[in-house]
Amino acid sequence: MDFEQLAVAPVESPAWLRDFQTASRSALVGVPWPDRKTEAWQNTSLRALTADSFDTSSGVDGSGDPNEYLIEDLNSTDLVFVDGTYLQDLSDPVPSGVSLVHLSDANEAEAGMIRSRIGTVVPPTHHFAQLNGSRLDDGILLRFRGAVSQPVRIVWQSTGTRSLNHRLLVLMEEGSQATLIEHFCGAGEAFTNSVSELDLANNSHLYHCRLHLEKETGIHIGGAHARLGSHASFGGFHLGTGGPLKRVDVTIDHAGAGATSLLSGAYLLRASQRIDYHVCAEHSAPQCDSQSTFRGIIADKARAVFNGRIHIHRGARKTQATLDNKNLLTSDSAQVNTKPELEIYNDDVSCAHGATVSQLSGESLHYLRSRGLGTEAAFRLLNFAFINELLDRAPEPALAAFLRTKLQSWFDRGGS
Amino acid sequence: MLSIRNLHASVDDTEILKGLSLEVGDGEVHAIMGVNGSGKSTLGHVLAGRPGYTETEGSVQMDGQDLLALEPEIRSREGLFLAFQYPVEVPGVTNLEFLKAAVEARANHRGEEPPNASEFLKQARALCDAVNLDQAFLRRGVNEGFSGGEKKRNELMQMMLLQPKVAILDETDSGLDIDALQVVADGVNGLRAPDRSFVVITHYQRLLNFIEPDYVHVLVGGRIVRSGDKSLALELEEKGYRWLEDEVA
Numbered sequence: 001m002d003f004e005q006l007a008v009a010p011v012e013s014p015a016w017l018r019d020f021q022t023a024s025r026s027a028l029v030g031v032p033w034p035d036r037k038t039e040a041w042q043n044t045s046l047r048a049l050t051a052d053s054f055d056t057s058s059g060v061d062g063s064g065d066p067n068e069y070l071i072e073d074l075n076s077t078d079l080v081f082v083d084g085t086y087l088q089d090l091s092d093p094v095p096s097g098v099s100l101v102h103l104s105d106a107n108e109a110e111a112g113m114i115r116s117r118i119g120t121v122v123p124p125t126h127h128f129a130q131l132n133g134s135r136l137d138d139g140i141l142l143r144f145r146g147a148v149s150q151p152v153r154i155v156w157q158s159t160g161t162r163s164l165n166h167r168l169l170v171l172m173e174e175g176s177q178a179t180l181i182e183h184f185c186g187a188g189e190a191f192t193n194s195v196s197e198l199d200l201a202n203n204s205h206l207y208h209c210r211l212h213l214e215k216e217t218g219i220h221i222g223g224a225h226a227r228l229g230s231h232a233s234f235g236g237f238h239l240g241t242g243g244p245l246k247r248v249d250v251t252i253d254h255a256g257a258g259a260t261s262l263l264s265g266a267y268l269l270r271a272s273q274r275i276d277y278h279v280c281a282e283h284s285a286p287q288c289d290s291q292s293t294f295r296g297i298i299a300d301k302a303r304a305v306f307n308g309r310i311h312i313h314r315g316a317r318k319t320q321a322t323l324d325n326k327n328l329l330t331s332d333s334a335q336v337n338t339k340p341e342l343e344i345y346n347d348d349v350s351c352a353h354g355a356t357v358s359q360l361s362g363e364s365l366h367y368l369r370s371r372g373l374g375t376e377a378a379f380r381l382l383n384f385a386f387i388n389e390l391l392d393r394a395p396e397p398a399l400a401a402f403l404r405t406k407l408q409s410w411f412d413r414g415g416s
Numbered sequence: 417m418l419s420i421r422n423l424h425a426s427v428d429d430t431e432i433l434k435g436l437s438l439e440v441g442d443g444e445v446h447a448i449m450g451v452n453g454s455g456k457s458t459l460g461h462v463l464a465g466r467p468g469y470t471e472t473e474g475s476v477q478m479d480g481q482d483l484l485a486l487e488p489e490i491r492s493r494e495g496l497f498l499a500f501q502y503p504v505e506v507p508g509v510t511n512l513e514f515l516k517a518a519v520e521a522r523a524n525h526r527g528e529e530p531p532n533a534s535e536f537l538k539q540a541r542a543l544c545d546a547v548n549l550d551q552a553f554l555r556r557g558v559n560e561g562f563s564g565g566e567k568k569r570n571e572l573m574q575m576m577l578l579q580p581k582v583a584i585l586d587e588t589d590s591g592l593d594i595d596a597l598q599v600v601a602d603g604v605n606g607l608r609a610p611d612r613s614f615v616v617i618t619h620y621q622r623l624l625n626f627i628e629p630d631y632v633h634v635l636v637g638g639r640i641v642r643s644g645d646k647s648l649a650l651e652l653e654e655k656g657y658r659w660l661e662d663e664v665a
Contacts, residue, residue, distance in 0.1 A: 366465075366466055367500070368506070370466075370489075370491075372492035377517060
């Protein structure tokens with residue numbers, strides 16, 4: 001396959017969008033299809049993708065199943081997309097302080113704003129993001145003003161085999177505050193290419209949660225990319241269950257002085273599932289803090305890839321950055337490739353980087369057994385605990401409770 | 417209640433216990449004293465079934481049952497409790513979940529009905545008060561970020577909850593200030609009962625002012641070399657351990 005061949009623009013787009021499609025396509029000219037020699041893909045094979053994976057015409061079911069994405073007691077504004085189509089009946093009106101624009105409906109002023117920001121947060125070297133741009137026919141812009149207390153949730157549900165090309169652009173205006181949940185779900189076998197760009201103006205605060213809870217048949221390549229203005233603060237949480245091919249790129253660009261980010265994530269794999277997280281903290285401005293913690297449990301013959309990078313640019317003095325990745329392998333055939341990368345061009349910084357792969361601590365296990373818990377129960381409790389620790393950081397209790405239930409059911413289905 | 421006969425045990429192929437015998441009757445409190453390295457903690461670990469601690473000879477019976485043949489969790493469910501010298505931190509598992517799982521495991525093993533959630537919570541809260549731990553500790557990770565004293569009080573709380581037949585306290589006094597020591601002693605004294613026995617392992621006589629033992633034993637080189645009543649502890653305090661070590665040598 002070939003990026004250029006796949007970069008087929010949809011018919012009938014407005015002029016500004018055609019312009020973006022063309023720009024995205026031009027970034028793909030001559031770019032070879034990734035293989036094992038491509039550094040960013042050396043541990044993840046794209047073999048699960050075929051020409052059919054990019055078929056945008058077939059397999060639309062169109063009726064979503066709200067039970068699948070129900071989060072009890074979460075009082076959120078839901079925007080529901082099923083197989084890429086926005087379903088108004090299943091969606092809620094946006095609260096005050098939020099404006100929602102569908103890219104295909106943007107008026108001239110909105111289009112101008114979108115065109116000036118779209119594609120500027122995601123790094124240009126992310127070829128699947130460029131592919132997304134070149135094929136883009138719709139997507140949404142969410143703008144937040146002031147403090148929006150109710151979480152906004154975007155449900156991306158997939159039911160069929162139609163290839164999906166999701167795009168989200170979030171603009172956090174100066175001083176705004178919001179919680180945004182992206183909830184991927186569905187039993188489809190589609191290939192989803194999703195790009196989320198989160199642009200935080202000065203002094204804004206966004207908590208962004210991205211849940212990859214699609215059934216294990218789905219193929220997903222996507223990313224969530226944030227750019228933080230001065231004194232902006234960003235909280236992120238990722239949860240990923242595995243599939244034949246899942247790749248998520250997360251970048252946080254600390255572009256304004258004094259910006260802070262706290263990112264956590266967990267991935268859970270079993271059978272012969274795969275997942276690949278590439279996380280990068282870019283520090284281009286001074287006095288920014290970033291903390292990233294990812295944990296994975298890998299069972300059976302599953303295989304995870306984690307690449308954690310801290311990149312500190314010349315001007316980013318007084319940066320404090322930590323990145324930590326811990327993996328628990330629960331079988332002898334489970335695998336993880338975890339790779340820390342530090343690139344530092346300023347002396348006046350404090351950085352810590354850790355990656356571990358381990359099995360459960362025998363000491364903890366014995367402690368639990370000494371109180372009467374059977375080996376299996378103790379194992380489950382400790383495995384659960386390994387991830388559960390991170391859930392305490394979720395901003396909404398109902399969300400944390402939902403994630404705990406998901407985690408529990410993953411273990412109940414013999415996840416480890 | 418607990419009958420240890422000629423127990424030999426090794427850690428990493430090094431023999432630590434070299435023929436230890438001890439008879440603990442119903443409702444009795446036995447103190448085991450000794451210098452570091454005499455095998456005090458090893459005894460606790462072997463009884464609790466810690467991996468890496470291998471018994472090579474001898475026998476241990478609890479209530480007529482062959483204790484060493486049981487898995488660690490079965491020993492616990494049958495009524496053995498070891499208060500750890502260094503309680504383990506288990507982040508991500510809340511104290512409450514942990515205690516509930518322990519109580520349920522024991523109840524299921526004994527064919528009893530485990531307490532329902534609200535009864536259990538009530539009981540756990542009352543026990544927090546009893547050991548002077550803030551109830552907020554129930555929602556925190558097991559021992560996570562607890563101070564030394566809080567960890568020991570948490571051990572005590574577990575003991576009170578599980579109501580063991582045989583409780584072994586492994587240097588529960590170490591790292592405790594005098595107030596915390598009093599709390600722990602009150603807890604233990606409150607649990608003393610005709611059908612419950614205690615083995616109190618300690619380095620210092622101090623604890624025994626608070627928990628009065630029926631018998632005191634001195635461990636030297638993996639064996640009990642002297643037994644007596646509580647006056648033996650006072651004698652040790654006065655003369656030091658060297659006196660007995662020399663005598664044995």
